[in-house]
């Protein structure tokens with residue numbers, strides 16, 4: 178296990194028998210554990226008595242890609258997953274075919290908005306996301322720039338426009354089509 182500790186001043190370990198405790202309260206004290214393959218297995222708040230759900234536990238597939246990012250309290254055998262725990266399913270190229278977040282912390286990903294499924298084309302552009310059985314398509318121009326992204330079942334969407342330098346210079350939302358949501362006019366000296 179690897180530990181990182183920040184404290185306001187010099188910090189040391191207390192004398193026996195409580196050597197696990199710092200001599201002053203640490204501002205931040207993080208501990209990391211690793212798998213035999215070198216992947217971070219756990220990252221947790223190691224301050225004595227810490228009870229906030231700030232801890233993470235990760236699960237990987239055979240290619241060392243994160244498939245589960247659990248958030249919660251405790252560590253090791255005492256870890257309890259909670260709110261904002263996430264799961265990812267990836268295709269062989271690494272695209273997220275599903276992205277799930279337990280937003281209410283009830284232990285499942287079946288509540289409204291908790292699961293987003295993605296479809297991709299041959300050049301790994303996301304072509305559609307599905308949220309609560311609503312399909313939200315994405316379209317691109319021939320240069321691969323995102324042109325439109327549908328945002329809800331009512332046809333709401335963002336429209337992106339690019340200049341000849343492939344700089345995004347306008348984002349529009351059709352209900353307010355004449356009023357750009359945001360727009361920047363990039364000059365010749367604009368660097369990307």
Ligand SMILES: [Ca+2]
Nearest residue numbers: 279283285288
């Ligand atoms: Ca849930």
